[in-house]
Amino acid sequence: MRSTAIADMRPVLLTTLLALAGSIQGAQAAPQNLPVPGGVAVVPLNAPKGQAPKARLGDAPVAVIQERGRWLALVGIPLDTPAGELPLTVESGGNTGFVPISVRDKTYPVQRLTVRNPRHVNPNPDDEVRIARETSVLTQAKRHFSAAAPQTDFQLPAQGRLSSRFGLRRFFNGEPRNPHNGLDVAVGTGTPIHAPAAGTVLNTGNYFFTGNTVFLDHGQGLITAYMHLSRIDVREGDRIAQGQQLGAAGATGRVTGPHLHWAVFLNGTAVEPEAFLAPKR
Template sequence: MRGMRCLLWALLAVGWLAGSGGVAGERPGGITLVGRLVQGGLVIGHAPGCTAVRLDGREIAMDEERRFVFGFGRDARRDHLLEAECAGRTVRRPLVVAERHFPIERVNGLPERSVTLPPEDLARRKREIAAIVRARAVHSDLEEVFAGFRRPAAGRISGVYGAQRVLNGKPRTPHYGLDIAARAGTPVVAPAGGIVRLVGDFLLEGRIIVIDHGMGVTSTLFHLKDIVVREGERVRQGQLIGHVGQTGRATGPHVDWRVNWGAVRIDPALALALAPAKAAP
């Protein structure tokens, strides 16, 4: 697996240079990308010698080693433009994002009030959504995202990213997480290191935690039985943060793990497939 990941780095680096019509010697260090250019994909890049990188005109933060991260949502369009300012030149690279076909996921037997919220719950729900948005909007200079991800819990995959959800026969928004079903009380660990930005007990998500991994990337975990860390606490990858539960809107014990790049919802399964991005020695 490690060899395949290294090969992917190499192929993507070659693809960048060939697509831009240049050769490696023309750009100090070259520019490499790793990750799948597909809907829901997370991509890590390295641009030594470059001072700025933009995706579709939006500047992307880089760390001191000139590493950066970007991603594409479930319904991302096909064509995008990545630009880099390198050695006084603007390097442009068109990116083609592959379309995916997502399954339909039917969930029946949910309490009707959790499918269609009654008016008295709407104000609470508005506050909870705002809290999640604020936690995911934090853009820190943490570099934990470059160390890669691990599964937050052992168990069976019971729900996948992108599936169109039909709840009690009513079509709803797609599912943006990776569901891992396990016995209640199964340990849940941090999928990557970072800082806890939100701990709460919400109407639909149940007990929820948001972890900031840096560079705009966050993990959100729902339906926990309990949470053993506090807001503002620094956690390491693999550290215990809680236990699998069935809180909020859930038909059985599981953890719903979500990954975001800012407001862009990423497929956690694709984040798991990324190799760690090492800094220069």
């Protein structure tokens, strides 16, 4: 039914093609096209000259960037999205239509971890009050949307072994918990953490699960976060250049040891950080 409704929409708003994985060649700014749960769909858009189209997934605005004369929508696909068709709403020239995104299935591996502090697995009532308060703040940061055009050619924020990949289905002390929503870099306490791209410090704080944390706003709903830090070197509102130090790695919050947890959010959903890194040759 959904496919028929999309095909029958009149007028035809845009000649829009969903890029297949790897079809965007020579791209410098755009992330890799990964139309899977937890991935990023890179959707080329045709729009009238000089008019930037707008896009949204459900109620969430979606990043639209211009690269080499093309408009591209960068769509974060939630981890719980089933394989199938996902409708992207696109507005241009006063018209609105839907573009289908074909989401491929992906199964992530299981990871089992032992956490020393049992309250980080089963919080007590006081912890639950704190977690609820902090969840509201963190959710707001993840869903923040600003008009600035983002820099999307990222650098790894810390040099080290990639110890836990995005999307792992996690068990803490034998109990199932939410999937891993970031990329862990195995570095020691005190290791400098650098901004992967230019942005503005959106939020800093010490939180129950993530410890000392920094959020960067890169624009258009592209948000990054740096968690479990031993030290924070920036303040909310600071304008940050690519490569600038944000703080130092540590073991604060729910951890099994010192490391950097790096998270990337698009249109309010956690996505694969490695999609924004240049592929290794």
